[in-house]
Amino acid sequence: MNPRNLSPQEMFIRLAREHQPEHRFASRTGDFASWQAEVRPKVLATLGRAPEAVPLNPELSLEWEDRGVIKRRYLIDVGPHISASLQVNFPAGSIGGKKRPALLCWHGHGMNGKDPVMGNVISAEVAGEIQETNYDFGHQMAEQGFITYAIDWMGGGERNDRLKPHFLNTGAGRDWCNLYYLHATMLGTTPLAINLAHGRAATDFISTLPEVDSARLGVMGLSGGGTMTLWSALTDDRMRAAEIICYSDLWALFGVRDINYCGSQVAPGLFSLVDVPDLQGLLAPLPLLVNIGANDRCFQAPNAMECFRQVTEIYRAAGAEDKLHLDLTARSHAWSSLKSPGFFKTYL
DSSP states (O other): OOOOOOOHHHHHHHHHHHOOOTTOGGGOOSOHHHHHHHHHHHHHHTTOOOOOOOOOOOEEEEEEEETTEEEEEEEEEEETTEEEEEEEEEOTTOTTSSOEEEEEEEOOSSTTTHHHHTTOOOSHHHHHHHHHHTOOHHHHHHHTTOEEEEEOOTTSGGGOGGGOGGGTTSSTTSOHHHHHHHHHHHTTOOHHHHHHHHHHHHHHHHTTSTTEEEEEEEEEEETHHHHHHHHHHHHOTTEEEEEEESOOOOIIIIIIITOOOOTTSOOTTHHHHOOHHHHHHTTTTSOEEEEEETTOSSSOHHHHHHHHHHHHHHHHHTTOGGGEEEEEESOSSSOOOSSHHHHHHHHO
């Protein structure tokens, strides 16, 4: 007699292990174009209602030089009742010069938000983050000649409710990503939809700068920033190339089994439709660079490589396998930086 199971978590692990998403590409017959046309609208519908756009009302608040990179900080309005701090990094000599490609740089989970990504060494903790994960790609890519820009998504950096005095005793010990998910879904939307709208507002502003060529925009991000990169490329047609860093895996494994996800990364019913490889494959024929760390303990390499194998099948079916690139290195949960400059210079 099989022993009965009394663990709800074990129940979900078993359900996820058995689950086959309805629109998983590998289980389908037919051509890529018909699959993409059918599935993409259903996937986007899981995001819920997008917040309405508002006037940006940009305000330049700071400008400084850091190791040859000119950095500007703006405040912009990104949605009803909410603003964001937007940082733009300009390569040396680029202000007032020829138009250049620009990269939206999404940070991952962490209280410091965009600061480490944009190379702002504001504390020993941030210096350690940068050292450990090669996290300052927003600064390094500016040194490579790209204009880079970033905002804090909800819960990070200057939009971290843990640091707001009136919220210090509210939701203590709670994961704010999950609290935002509860709030948002009660209102018919998701944190993903809200953060993506804020990213689009940042891109709207960047596109007005005289130094930016708005026809040559890309997006990149690490970990949770890889989630945001995937969805930004999926929802904003202005993005011409994307780099997903350390966000390749299967939901049954990294999500349900390892509990390595949160309310900022998901949408209701999404796994019933597709898995992560399908989401990445929906980007085809967009040029895509995937970073995988052989020693990543967050998104384990065997699972990440299985994800990439499935994405390769989808890109091959789309006739775009030459647009899919892999950067597999010995690093852990970190940006390798080996192929990024050449990738974006090729496609932007």
